[in-house]
Amino acid sequence: MAYNQMSGTLPPDIGSTLPNLHFLDMASNRFVGQIPLSVANATLLRQIDLSRNNFSGRIPANLGNLPYLMQLSLGRNRLEARDALDWEFVSSLANCSLLKELRLAMNNLSGALPASIANLSTQLNTITLGRNQISGSFPSGIKNFVNLVTLAMNENLFTGSIPDFLGELADLGSLILYGNKFSGNIPASLGNLTALNELILFDNYLEGSIPVSLGKCQGLNTLDLAGNHLSGSIPMEVFSIESLSNYLDLSSNHLNGTLPMEVGRLRNTPFLSVSNNRLSGELPTSLGDCQVLQYLNLSNNFFQGSVPKSLSNLKGLEKLDLSSNDLSGSFPDFLAGLPFLKLLNLSFNDLDGEVPVDKIFSNSSEFSVVGNHKLCGGISSLHLPSCSTQTSKKNRSLILKVTLPIVVLILLFALFMTCRYARKHKKNSPPAELTSDAPTKLSYLELMKATDDFSSENLIGVGSYGSVYRGVLGDGKTLVAIKVLNLVQRGAFKAFVAECEALRSIRHRNLVKILTTCSSVDLRGNEFRAIVFEFMPNGSLESWLHPDTDKKLYSKRLGLLQRLDIAIDVAAALNYLHDHCETPIIHCDLKPSNVLLDGNMTARVGDFGLARFLSNGTNRYLSSSSVIKGSIGYMAPEYGMGGQVSTHADVYSYGVLLLELFTGRRPTDDMFKDGLTLQNHVEEAFSKGAQVTGIADPSLFSDDKEGEDTSDLMVGMQASERITRCLESVLVVGLRCAKDSPRERITIKDAANRIETIKSLLRTAEMNKSPFNTPCLI
DSSP states (O other), X not given: OOSSOOXXXXXXXXXXXXXXXXXXXXXXXXXXXXXXXXXXXXXXXXXXXXXXXXXXXXXXXXXXXXXTOOEEEOOSSEEEEOSTTTTHHHHHHTTOTTOOEEEOOSSEEEEEOOGGGGGSOTTOOEEEOOSSEEEEEOOGGGGGOTTOXXXXXXXXEEEEEOOGGGGGOTTOOEEEOOSSEEEEEOOXXXXXXXXXXXXXXXXXXXXXXXXXXXXXXXXXXXXXXXXXEEEEOOOTTGGGOTTOOSEEEOXXXXXXXXXXXXXXXOTXXXXXXXXXXXXXXXXXXXXXXXXXXXXXXXOSSEEEEOOOGGGGGOTTOOEEEOOSSEEEEEOOGGGGGOTTXXXXXXXXXXXXXXXXXXXXXXOTTSEEOTTOTEEEESOGGGOOOOOOOOOOHHHHHHHHHHHHHHHHHHHHHHHHHHHHHHHHHTTTOOOOOOSTTOOOOOOHXXXXXXXXXXXXXXXXXXXXXXXXXXXXXXXXXXXXEEEEEOTTSTTHHHHHHHHHHHHHSOOOTTBOOEEEEEEEEOTTSOEEEEEEEEOOTTOBHHHHHSOOTTOGXXXXXXXXXXXXXHHHHHHHHHHHHHHSSSSOEEOSOOOGGGEEEOTTOOEEEOOOTXXXXXXXXXXXXXXXXXXXXXXXXXXXXXXXXXXXXXXXXXXXXXXXXXXXXXXOOOTTSTTOOTTOOHHHHHHHHHHTTOOGGGTSOGGGGXXXXXXXXXXXXXXXXXXXXXXXXXXXXXXXXXXXXXXXXXGGSOOHHHHHHHHHHHHHHHHSSOGGGOGGGOOOOO
């Protein structure tokens, strides 16, 4: 009776009326209510599978009356355990001496596991407890289960250390403990587990070094230690595990040293990430031996030297991120020869030379080179200087000897005149020019002409401090967006200055580009302030998620991959603002209406009217006094309690935006009242075992294929399951960003890495092997 659409409750006398029942399998239906106590009267039962329903209440404490029970699967329900009485079923199950599988993941089980778990059958080979709220230390009774193959305790509240005795469970194949609060060292005894194929420990508080002994686990296909506090160098023995056929993720730790040449032994690994660490030295040429790599992320480290040409051997590579390192040397134009490369990030290095214009380098939405100040050429949207022919050293020397004294005199005179002018006009001068390639400032009359006298036909948006108009400059070709400040509104001028200051010296492919400003008077003699931006032809994300049906512009729906790309773009913008600006910037008002989409549907974050600078590069907080703190629904809860403005607040807003992007629901919808929030809505749906199709935006599952971008995923029997798991994974990332407590939120770097990984694995690996989609093994 499994995998149907049956609903209602189970008959209270089901066990009494069917005393000879051997198998009770009603998984993946819509049953509600409590599990009848009479089930224990069917004493011949071997298997009970009631997973993926909506059963609630306690788990019956009389299941120990089933002497032949071998499997108990109750995952993905709403079953509860809050106190010792609720956990009595564990003591009862000690009588089931043949029990081999206990699956309780994704329920509402809380509190500490009872000590009586140690009395369960020693024949147990599977225990899954993931996605509950179970707390306490690692249950010592687990050491009794010498036949254990799968142990999943992920996404609970377990604390303390991971015990050494796990290394004695010789048959253990899957150890999944991610998303808890485990601390201390990774036990070296895990190296004794020669049958281990999955070790997933990410998002804990583990510290110390990576055990060299893990190199003895030659059956591992998945190793994920990301998001901990691990330090020291990466043991070369880890790279000797040639069985790593799923992925290796060591990102977001404190690892140092070099990336050893032995990395080339990962010949069967499609996914490798060591990003967000403190690794240094040159990139090993042996990376070119990892010929099945599809995703390689080495970003946010201290790697030096040139990009090795051996990377051109990675013919299957789809994503390569080398950003935020100290790489130098000639621009790696040979990467254009990688036939499947879809995303290339070389930003914030010290590369020099000419950027090509063909293949991947012909589309600015697929690559980034921002922050490399010695580059030239490339497509026009990069705004790089042209590459001119080099003058001979001899001629250059002669020119310098003749012109240098003259130039110095001219510069000194210009400096003197500039200082005089600046002192004279300092008080009345508008904010400084915002970009080095900005056009001449425009007058009120020019903007009036560009917008046809600020006509309503050209009005494209109204915000807190003004209106935005579509305009065409005097050349008749340049399309711009003109933000006109309503200076009568309190705080508008301050917002104008803040936005100019925030955008004056920053540049990123995912930030809206400001072209120039206008500080003048209108025809009535009133003060006039405006900011001129690059025009975004596809409007705001808000308009795509919640379209006005009268506007044809938004008649196409956003597909799954488009939404993932937008999520990655916004995270990249915040990561740049928080960690890569000379003075970190907090946006303070991230929401869909402030995310704009260019002609290639690349997301650009805009509206910096509330942006704030951190006082210095090491302080991640700013006093909240006199600070305007954002929009209702997207504003971090600590602001309502007088908390400090911090980068954590932007992460919270990003989490809410992420949930809105994939559920299609605003956090301010009418349904969210009386304490119910968008986050609560998603969390409760998961805890009740709801299908993700009931949570996600219905337009993602529409039969109308216009705008759909997942056609390349619709191949194979597992396509639907992969997409479902992808959506679950993204929503979990959103929840982790939008935690009420700032300290519990992941960083924007982590969020970006996870979304990129989800998208990558959606196309390549089986999603049920990825921890970023939080497998529960129900």
